[in-house]
Amino acid sequence: MSGLLALLDDVAAIAKVASASIDDIASQALKAGSKAAGAVIDDAAVTPKYVHGFQAARELPIVWKIARASMFNKIVILLPIAMLLSTFAPWLIPYFLLLGGLYLCFEGAEKVYHWLVPHDDLSVIDPETTPLDATHLEEQRVKGAIKTDFILSAEIMTIILANIDAGSEWWFEAMVLGFAGLLITAAVYGAVALIVKADDVGLAMATNGRLGATRAAGRAIVKGMPGFMKALTIVGTAAMIWVGGNIVVHAVGEIVWHAPYDLIHDIAVGAAAMVPAAAGFVEWLVTAVLDGIVGLILGFILIPLVGLVPSKDKSAH
Template structure:
């Protein structure tokens, strides 16, 4: 009997330790995720533009497809890669992030270039179907969103990994997995709400019992096209801001700190003329704006590189692959 009681006491002790470990993982995941809030907001702003133009019945399936791709990006690829790099090749993290940041700058600058020159063909590194088949269009949109998500997810996971206190391998892995799950659910849940808001408004406008509720529904329907345009602009600005920020911080880590220091000093100068209550916000806006402007400049420089180097190289490789398949 005493042996059984001792065993039960040991089991209870193990359960308490396990529960405390789970609490620690959840707590650290919440803290680490909050550090990546900026990139999370960018992810939520960028994604809705990928479901524009689809029938209402296809919007949620496309979002779910992108969300599954995001889970795969974070849990299958980025989590193990991040842990391996942080433990065995930490020097590789910065260059890889800078490549991702440069791609975001290119994507954002390509959008701006197309807005300014709407008759010019957008620069596409990856070949797209030209037949207008809805199924192919859905594939292209989803794959494009998942590619962009991969870069933003890499930034989120890297920031989260840096925010986790030094601990053992498995605690870091569990915390990063929790960050990946919480952030993906939050981002794509918000995206689903944004995208389906017009359908909710239409339902209220047609079926609500109260006049005021029907009026709210009509207001939502009228507002959503403008909201989606704003989100497209915010998403593009977010690409440029995050991409520029990644590249600038990467240069600082690699020893070229003058761009970061210059931006920091200019932001401090703007903050110094603001009220104490708004100084931090003013400095953040100044920093984000300069990061975005530099990101736009880098992206515009990369457009001819894509036109003259990357696209021809991709077409050559794709052509050789296609020839070899016959």
């Protein structure tokens, strides 16, 4: 009997340790995943355009195809690469972060450039004017979305890896990466599914609602979705530029030059000291604004270097 009680005590102790480990993994995943906010918001803002122009019945299946590929990208491809990088070449992580941060700066600045200098987007396929069957068009859209998701997923996983507590065991890092990757994928594509179906739900409420309040709410949803999508795009772009600048400043500080980080930190701390009642918020806000300015400048510098902005002559054709 005493042996059984001892065994039960051991099982309880193991369960307690396992429970604590799960809590640690979840908290680390949430903490590290929050650092990837810019890429996550951009992912949610970009994806809905890939279902534009299709029948309502095909919207959720398309979102599911992209979400399934996103999970495969993160767990099967990127997670092992991240673990190999962390184990055998951790010194490379700041360089990958630097590349990811510069990419975010470029993407955000390019969107700002397109707003300032509007031109035709030749990459967008119009299903009504392009002589492609619906199945072929869907395949092209899904492939394009998966390619974009892979780039954003690589950034997200690298950012998460860099923000896991130093000295963690490899299995712990793998669990945090996997949990955070799945959590972010579910959050992003769950939000995308809600976004792409919101106008259909609003239309159904406006048409079939029994109560006047229900019909009014449905009309408000239908009318409000275009503005919501614009706001989401603006927030996503701002987050890309801010997070991109922040990543670049930190990565450059780790690699070779700490002065930009120190300057931004000193300015933010000085501004926070002037408003003691909201010191934490002011320090965060000033840091975000300065990081955003750095990100926007870098992004505009990268636009002509990358050569992806069409000239006026090309846009005219």
